[in-house]
Amino acid sequence: MIELDKICVDFGGLRAIDHASFKIGAGRITGLIGPNGAGKTTAFNVIAGAIRPSAGRVLLDGKDITALKPHQRAKAGLARTFQIPHEFGHLSVLENLMASASAPEGENVFNVIFRRGHYQAEEQEIYETARDTVRLLELDHVIDEKAGNLSGGQKKLVELGRALMRNPKIILLDEIGAGINRTLLSKLADKILMLNRERGLTFCLIEHDLDYVSKLCDHVLVMAQGTLLTEGSVEDVRNDERVIEAYFGGGKYEAQL
Numbered sequence: 001m002i003e004l005d006k007i008c009v010d011f012g013g014l015r016a017i018d019h020a021s022f023k024i025g026a027g028r029i030t031g032l033i034g035p036n037g038a039g040k041t042t043a044f045n046v047i048a049g050a051i052r053p054s055a056g057r058v059l060l061d062g063k064d065i066t067a068l069k070p071h072q073r074a075k076a077g078l079a080r081t082f083q084i085p086h087e088f089g090h091l092s093v094l095e096n097l098m099a100s101a102s103a104p105e106g107e108n109v110f111n112v113i114f115r116r117g118h119y120q121a122e123e124q125e126i127y128e129t130a131r132d133t134v135r136l137l138e139l140d141h142v143i144d145e146k147a148g149n150l151s152g153g154q155k156k157l158v159e160l161g162r163a164l165m166r167n168p169k170i171i172l173l174d175e176i177g178a179g180i181n182r183t184l185l186s187k188l189a190d191k192i193l194m195l196n197r198e199r200g201l202t203f204c205l206i207e208h209d210l211d212y213v214s215k216l217c218d219h220v221l222v223m224a225q226g227t228l229l230t231e232g233s234v235e236d237v238r239n240d241e242r243v244i245e246a247y248f249g250g251g252k253y254e255a256q257l
């Protein structure tokens with residue numbers, strides 16, 4: 001379980017997160033929603049260690065990880081994807097996944113993969129895991145394609161694959177469904193549900209499409225103005241006046257909720 005305990009984040013004079021406290025339950029698929037600028041991505045950055053909060057604590061399974069660096073949190077089982085995919089455009093899909101694996105203790109994963117002959121056993125293991133991940137995500141037909149040439153949706157699948165290569169316990173998905181077609185969106189949802197149910201992976205996803213959230217999430221956290229406004233089931237928050245007000249001032253976009 002991840003817990004944010006009275007987190008504050010300041011960017012110059014702007015308080016992006018203001019004493020936010022919430023929990024992401026182990027084994028669940030939690031949605032993190034809220035209007036633009038609510039602080040959702042900043043909260044992910046705090047959890048992943050990319051941003052150091054000005055106050056508050058981040059706990060992973062009860063242990064204070066606030067001072068840990070991103071790679072130490074990754075080692076502890078945390079992985080994330082980015083709103084804009086971070087693939088290596090000139091590497092193939094398979095190489096992208098291999099390059100995202102955890103290297104053996106004290107080694108650089110690029111040495112393991114690309115200095116052939118030195119690390120044969122490690123390279124073989126990373127290769128097998130990458131092939132399995134490609135199969136799992138049904139990317140076999142583009143396995144040797146340069147990642148830069150993929151469609152937006154395929155890049156999102158590669159992004160998920162890169163996160164999976166680190167054998168995480170918890171994956172943070174930042175708008176993984178944005179800008180991808182219905183077919184891939186539905187495939188992605190199936191994969192997330194399967195990884196949750198069969199491998200027990202915990203997910204937290206930032207997502208604007210509430211129908212997608214309701215398909216995937218059993219719990220929803222709503223952020224507004226840098227703090228937790230409310231939480232509950234999708235139905236609970238959909239009908240919550242404060243949520244409608246926070247999103248739209250009760251106005252024109254109400255139908256989308």
Ligand SMILES: Nc1ncnc2c1ncn2[C@@H]1O[C@H](COP(=O)(O)OP(=O)(O)OP(=O)(O)O)[C@@H](O)[C@H]1O
Nearest residue numbers: 011014015016034035036037038039040041042043
């Ligand atoms: N690096 C930064 N420097 C300065 N201000 C920032 C930075 N990152 C975020 N902010 C500001 O912090 C606030 C929260 O931003 P954040 O991106 O976390 O919101 P969000 O809920 O993820 O929004 P969206 O749904 O639009 O992605 C916003 O006012 C944003 O402009």
